[in-house]
Amino acid sequence: MSEIVLALRGLTKRYGNHLAVDHVDLSLEQGQIYGLVGRNGAGKTTIIRMITAQTIPTDGEIELFGATGERELGQMRQRTGVMVETPSFYPYLTARENLEYYRLQRGIPGRHVTEEALEDVGLAGTGKKKFKNFSLGMKQRLGLALALMNRPDLLLLDEPINGLDPEGIVEFRNILLDLCRQRQTTILISSHILSELSNLATCYGFIDNGLMLEQITAKALETKCRACIELHVDDAAKASLVLERDLEVRDYEVLPGNVIRLYDCLDRPEQVTRALVEGGVSLGGVEGRGANLEDYFLSMIGGARHG
Amino acid sequence: MLNYIKAELWKVFRRKSCYVLAALLLFCAHLYGWLFSGGYFADLAAGVSLTMVTGMPLAPLLAHLVDAGSRDTLKNELSFGLSRGRIYWGKLAAGLLLGLLLALILVGGVLATGRLLLPRGDPDAAWSNLYRVGVCLLGAVPLWCGMFALCHTLALLVRSTAVWMAGYYVAFFIGQPILTVLAAGFFGGNMAAWPFRLLQAVLIPCTLLISGLPSGWISGEYLLWCWGVGLGWLAVGAGAGLLFFRRMDLR
Numbered sequence: 001m002s003e004i005v006l007a008l009r010g011l012t013k014r015y016g017n018h019l020a021v022d023h024v025d026l027s028l029e030q031g032q033i034y035g036l037v038g039r040n041g042a043g044k045t046t047i048i049r050m051i052t053a054q055t056i057p058t059d060g061e062i063e064l065f066g067a068t069g070e071r072e073l074g075q076m077r078q079r080t081g082v083m084v085e086t087p088s089f090y091p092y093l094t095a096r097e098n099l100e101y102y103r104l105q106r107g108i109p110g111r112h113v114t115e116e117a118l119e120d121v122g123l124a125g126t127g128k129k130k131f132k133n134f135s136l137g138m139k140q141r142l143g144l145a146l147a148l149m150n151r152p153d154l155l156l157l158d159e160p161i162n163g164l165d166p167e168g169i170v171e172f173r174n175i176l177l178d179l180c181r182q183r184q185t186t187i188l189i190s191s192h193i194l195s196e197l198s199n200l201a202t203c204y205g206f207i208d209n210g211l212m213l214e215q216i217t218a219k220a221l222e223t224k225c226r227a228c229i230e231l232h233v234d235d236a237a238k239a240s241l242v243l244e245r246d247l248e249v250r251d252y253e254v255l256p257g258n259v260i261r262l263y264d265c266l267d268r269p270e271q272v273t274r275a276l277v278e279g280g281v282s283l284g285g286v287e288g289r290g291a292n293l294e295d296y297f298l299s300m301i302g303g304a305r306h307g
Numbered sequence: 308m309l310n311y312i313k314a315e316l317w318k319v320f321r322r323k324s325c326y327v328l329a330a331l332l333l334f335c336a337h338l339y340g341w342l343f344s345g346g347y348f349a350d351l352a353a354g355v356s357l358t359m360v361t362g363m364p365l366a367p368l369l370a371h372l373v374d375a376g377s378r379d380t381l382k383n384e385l386s387f388g389l390s391r392g393r394i395y396w397g398k399l400a401a402g403l404l405l406g407l408l409l410a411l412i413l414v415g416g417v418l419a420t421g422r423l424l425l426p427r428g429d430p431d432a433a434w435s436n437l438y439r440v441g442v443c444l445l446g447a448v449p450l451w452c453g454m455f456a457l458c459h460t461l462a463l464l465v466r467s468t469a470v471w472m473a474g475y476y477v478a479f480f481i482g483q484p485i486l487t488v489l490a491a492g493f494f495g496g497n498m499a500a501w502p503f504r505l506l507q508a509v510l511i512p513c514t515l516l517i518s519g520l521p522s523g524w525i526s527g528e529y530l531l532w533c534w535g536v537g538l539g540w541l542a543v544g545a546g547a548g549l550l551f552f553r554r555m556d557l558r
Contacts, residue, residue, distance in 0.1 A: 052386035054557040077388030084386070088379035092322055105314035106387060146383060156386075 087143025136163030449537025460548030
């Protein structure tokens with residue numbers, strides 16, 4: 001069984017009367033890439049801020065690499081790399097100076113660490129350009145460089161690809177995938193760009209109004225979102241027999257309520273319905289289904305609210 | 308903690324404004340020394356002992372050198388597991404070290420230049436005035452530290468630099484003198500009464516650096532007042548700072 005890297009139990013944050021995060025439970029195993037999905041203000045950033053000690057939880061427990069006490073959590077946070085919203089650095093320092101400052105502060109030996117981190121994110125050639133003159137994309141890259149500088153076992157990234165150009169997004173994705181494959185780095189990533197998230201995540205957490213609505217693996221989500229023909233029949237057993245015998249269908253599942261999801265014959269629904277009717281099965285309804293991550297998320301939180 | 312202080316000092320020494328401020332202060336100190344000296348080193352040394360009070364209005368500038376931008380970058384430090392206590396004390400210690408270094412450069416610079424360029428004058432007076440400079444420094448250091456701790460706390464807790472700096476200057480140079488005058492009225496105008504002296508020393512600590520001209524400076528009681536009030540402000544500033552800083556949410 002994989003090691004639990006991060007576990008949240010009943011994590012809650014209240015700002016006055018506003019409940020920003022409401023008893024969230026979450027668990028991350030080593031090597032997972034966890035996509036935290038939610039609207040603006042859903043509570044994603046607050047969760048990451050609580051994990052990273054920037055915000056003090058109102059209630060609940062954070063367990064990081066098995067540690068829960070305040071002092072132990074502090075030690076374990078040294079095994080994490082964090083990027084929350086727009087990276088902040090000293091505006092009057094260059095990229096190299098900013099990283100060197102944090103290297104000295106964290107007691108990481110060797111100047112080469114700074115150079116390597118800059119090279120990893122493509123900022124080695126920024127020279128004497130001050131941080132205040134950086135574009136948003138360059139700031140994001142420097143934020144990522146800092147997050148990776150201490151070779152973290154857990155990466156916590158909040159909207160990390162905001163401001164990156166298409167090339168930067170691909171590079172960023174490859175860096176994360178390499179980290180995950182080669183070093184078994186665990187990654188918690190929140191993003192609005194769901195299409196990008198779907199290229200990375202191995203499991204998802206859907207959050208809305210501070211509540212964790214659902215946690216699901218990418219595989220299970222794929223199954224749920226997979227294109228299919230949904231058949232509402234009067235007798236599922238009889239319908240299954242017809243499908244297997246007459247159409248040689250094997251890829252289907254029977255759901256409660258005499259519902260059959262058919263993943264074969266997607267291009268010939270008429271043939272399916274004809275075979276079922278000829279086999280003596282009454283059809284209550286036939287529906288084409290299938291969704292991507294975005295559709296799934298919108299249907300979960302109520303697409304109507306988003307127009 | 309040593310790594311933290313080292314990094315803070317490393318950062319400050321990369322700021323151009325640090326050198327600009329030091330050069331400007333050094334120029335002003337030399338100009339003042341030259342005007343005050345009357346052409347003799349002994350008089351210059353006497354003049355230097357009067358300049359300690361300038362450390363009080365300089366405290367916010369020094370805090371700004373160390374703490375500018377820190378509120379935004381705190382997330383990088385907290386998320387790496389550095390405790391809020393270490394961050395607070397580390398920046399405070401770096402600022403105090405920087406302040407002491409600046410004071411040594413200014414006082415030492417003016418005295419060294421004067422000693423090289425000016426005739427010594429009365430040797431006894433020169434030694435006596437140098438001794439006075441030492442005692443004044445000894446009294447001024449805790450008061451500077453107290454004021455710096457207060458400024459450091461304000462810089463970490465108040466997002467707007469303009470607001471906290473203006474607040475500091477208004478409180479110490481306008482608000483507190485008004486309070487002291489009101490207090491004097493409360494004590495029937497008896498400004499020698501010890502409760503009034505205590506109130507005045509606490510509320511307007513800079514008066515400690517200008518009140519005892521000139522003989523009152525060279526006394527154990529004077530140093531006791533300075534250390535008591537200075538460490539008091541240091542304790543209050545750091546205590547309040549830590550209390551609020553530990554509970555502060557970064558948003």
